Amino acid sequence: MATIVALATARHQAFRDQGYDVRETGLYGHRPMGLYVSAEAHSCLRKAAELLGLGTRYLRTVPVDSAFRMDTGELRRLIAADQRAGVRPFFVAASAGTVNTGAVDPLDDIAAIAREHGLWFHIDGAYGALGILADDAAPGYAGLEWADSLALDPHKWLGVPIDAGCILFREPAGPRDAFSLVPPYLRDEDAGELGWFSEYGPEQTRPFRALRVWATIAHLGRDGIVHLVQHTTRLARTLAELIEASDDFELLAPAVTSITAFRHRPPDLDTDRAEALNEAIPAAVQRRRHAFLTGTRISGAAALRACVLHPGTTKDDLTVLLDEIRAAAREVTT
Ligand SMILES: Cc1ncc(COP(=O)(O)O)c(C=O)c1O
Incomplete structure (x- = not known):
């Protein structure tokens, strides 16, 4: 769900930058949009692309190096090939802890490529984001701070009972623009500046997952x-x-x-x-x-x-x- 929320937000922003409101028009008549994930990326990225109507035809699988990290030379090559073919690159997902080997992609280099080409920089840290806290692993996470969105699962390394997926955004207005839809019967002048949690994702009624996360952090x-x-x-x-x-x-x-x-x-x-x-x-x-x-x-x-x-x-x-x-x-x- 964290991945879907991130990708929907990135999609909304990429369309808006081209003068479209995807919430109104859907994807009809729009030119293809390119997404980039490594060969070791988790299947949730593919599922999110399918669900959001982006399709898998333009989901590019970037080869990995001998340590199973995204090969950034290949990433550049795929982006350039798409640009020549009229596909608009808009989203790159790095992994901070792949499911197979726990590899952390070269986040700094990927962030630089994303900046250069105006791509949304997502990091899938569902399993491994917390690894940045280990002294000897931390240098491998350089560049994590550049993420536009970072998915992490407190129900993995943190040991919170399932389910507790989490998505952090650099700019909180992004998901609100992509999802906010408050029907009149739920309008509440006292909701405060941040509004309802349901304005930041697809769920309306939702359990208090954050309590388990808070309790675990408070305990440890x-x-x-x-x-x-x-x-x-x-x-x-x-x-x-x-x-x-x-x-x-x-x-x-x-x-x-x-x-x-x-x-x-x-x-x-x-x-x-x-x-x-x-x-x-x-x-x-x-x-x-x-x-x-x-x-x-x-x-x-x-x-x-x-x-x-x-x-x-x-x-x-x-x-x-x-x-x-x-x-x-x-x-x-x-
Ligand atoms: C890197 C990565 N991303 C995403 C997921 C999806 O996790 P979940 O469905 O438990 O939220 C996993 C689960 O193993 C993972 O390791």
């Missing part, structure tokens, strides 16, 4: 949140070190946030059997009921993905996880 305090993020980020790096030091696991990406992406690769296994094994491992691990991890596909191949979020996780749990994967692998191969 800034120091508590920093500790949580720091602790889990360090554990993901420790897991990466354990993997690199072993001869039966392969690290697939640097651990920059609290996600470690890897593969089980017993030395005697050929590529096809390793592929089948890694596809089977997540369900087999879960069946054993001692550890939990998910599977994904990275660079076209089956991969394992550990995302450390619980503050009570210890280094011993990481050793248990690797041993559980070994045990599950033996079960599925015998």
